[in-house]
Amino acid sequence: MISTPSFNHQLRQIVTLSLLVLMIFLAINELYIFLPGLLGALTLYILARNSYFQLVYHRKWRKGWTAGLYLLMFFLLPASLVYFTFSLLEKQLHPFLNNPVSMFEKAKEAINSVQQKAGVILISEETLNEFQKKLSVLLTQLLNDTVNLILNQVILLFVLYYMLIHGKEMESYLARTIPLKKTNVNLLANETGRLVKASALGIPLISLIQGITAMIGYIVFGLQDYVLWGFLTGIFAFFPVVGTMIIWVPLVLYMYMGGDTWNATGLFFYSLIVTGNIDYISRITILKKLGQVHPVITVLGVIVGLGLFGFIGLVFGPLLVNYIVVVFKIYINEFIENSTGEAAK
Numbered sequence: 001m002i003s004t005p006s007f008n009h010q011l012r013q014i015v016t017l018s019l020l021v022l023m024i025f026l027a028i029n030e031l032y033i034f035l036p037g038l039l040g041a042l043t044l045y046i047l048a049r050n051s052y053f054q055l056v057y058h059r060k061w062r063k064g065w066t067a068g069l070y071l072l073m074f075f076l077l078p079a080s081l082v083y084f085t086f087s088l089l090e091k092q093l094h095p096f097l098n099n100p101v102s103m104f105e106k107a108k109e110a111i112n113s114v115q116q117k118a119g120v121i122l123i124s125e126e127t128l129n130e131f132q133k134k135l136s137v138l139l140t141q142l143l144n145d146t147v148n149l150i151l152n153q154v155i156l157l158f159v160l161y162y163m164l165i166h167g168k169e170m171e172s173y174l175a176r177t178i179p180l181k182k183t184n185v186n187l188l189a190n191e192t193g194r195l196v197k198a199s200a201l202g203i204p205l206i207s208l209i210q211g212i213t214a215m216i217g218y219i220v221f222g223l224q225d226y227v228l229w230g231f232l233t234g235i236f237a238f239f240p241v242v243g244t245m246i247i248w249v250p251l252v253l254y255m256y257m258g259g260d261t262w263n264a265t266g267l268f269f270y271s272l273i274v275t276g277n278i279d280y281i282s283r284i285t286i287l288k289k290l291g292q293v294h295p296v297i298t299v300l301g302v303i304v305g306l307g308l309f310g311f312i313g314l315v316f317g318p319l320l321v322n323y324i325v326v327v328f329k330i331y332i333n334e335f336i337e338n339s340t341g342e343a344a345k
Contacts, residue, residue, distance in 0.1 A: 033148060037155030044074055044156070045163045046196045052164055067164040071157050078153070088228045184330045191326045199301075199318050203238060206282045210237040210244055213278045214271065221267040222260070223251065237279065239302065244275055 031038070048070050055061040163170065178185050211234020218226035229247060236243040248271040255264035305317015 034152055034155045037152030038159060040152070040156040041159035041163060043196055043200050044070075044160050045167070046193050047200055048074075048164065049167060053167070063165050067161050070164060071161055074160070075153075075157060085231070088231055180330060181333070184333055187330065188326065191322065195318060195322055202286045205286055206279070207234045207237040209282050210234055210275060210278055214244060214248065214275045217248075217267055217270040217275060218251075221255075221263040221270065223255075223263075223267070233275070244271070244279065248275065 028035075052066060052070060055066050056063055175182075175185055178188070180188070211230050214233035215226050215230025218229050223229060229251065233244050233247045236246045239246075248267065252264050252268045252271070255261075255267065301318030301321040303317070304320060
């Protein structure tokens with residue numbers, strides 16, 4: 001029979017934990033819009049942790065100033081990428097931003113003309129008119145997404161600063177409070193660091209390689225604005241398997257419809273054989289070298305991560321899928337092996 005003090009202790013524990021879970025749920029529900037910024041801060045902390053600790057605890061740099069330098073670096077890198085993107089797209093977007101209705105009408109006429117020459121109707125007049133109606137909604141949504149992106153960037157830098165400043169204390173506290181064996185806590189930490197580094201460093205590197213590879217093909221087969229198309233191919237290469245096809249397939253079709261059959265055929269086979277296989281080869285070599293990440297985990301993780309976390313899901317999606325395997329190992333180690341050992345005794 002359970003004694004009253006023991007029962008009261010368990011009841012208080014259950015009530016306290018339930019209240020804690022409820023408050024965490026409410027906080028996450030309200031802060032969900034800032035989740036990409038919070039996850040981004042965690043990603044950059046893991047990437048910067050070792051070098052930051054080296055500067056602060058071995059070379060005796062001041063914590064605040066060193067953290068500020070890291071924040072400046074992490075701000076300038078995406079800002080430079082945005083500036084480069086804008087400089088590439090400015091010429092193409094400028095007429096559209098000045099008179100979007102006129103540009104859309106010209107695009108509609110061009111599409112209809114190409115379809116008439118090809119003798120195939122891929123996009124109907126009704127579809128084009130429906131898309132035009134939705135264009136204003138898409139622009140409004142794009143503006144809202146831009147504001148959210150800026151807010152998440154601010155949250156990211158703010159949280160990252162304090163994570164760097166209090167990194168040692170934070171890690172020590174987590175090691176004490178996570179209710180697992182020390183070996184399993186270390187396993188969780190190592191897996192997190194390994195996969196975050198592999199995804200955060202490997203995926204951009206793979207995209208860069210694919211963008212350069214695709215750009216070489218665009219140059220060889222006479223495509224204008226090859227730097228722009230190579231850059232966009234590299235951006236869409238973030239999405240495995242079909243990412244680059246979003247760019248090169250329409251380009252090949254456009255070249256065919258324009259009568260440039262030989263170059264279109266050459267670009268088709270180059271993109272299918274070279275650009276497509278570069279994706280597979282780089283993923284099984286670079287990601288495996290950086291963190292022993294299986295390509296299946298990468299593909300499934302990206303699909304899951306983009307739906308849950310947005311763009312930062314490219315990093316945390318594979319981490320989440322891999323956690324299924326890690327947590328299963330921890331469960332076996334914490335409970336099954338212990339129960340077997342105790343039964344044997």
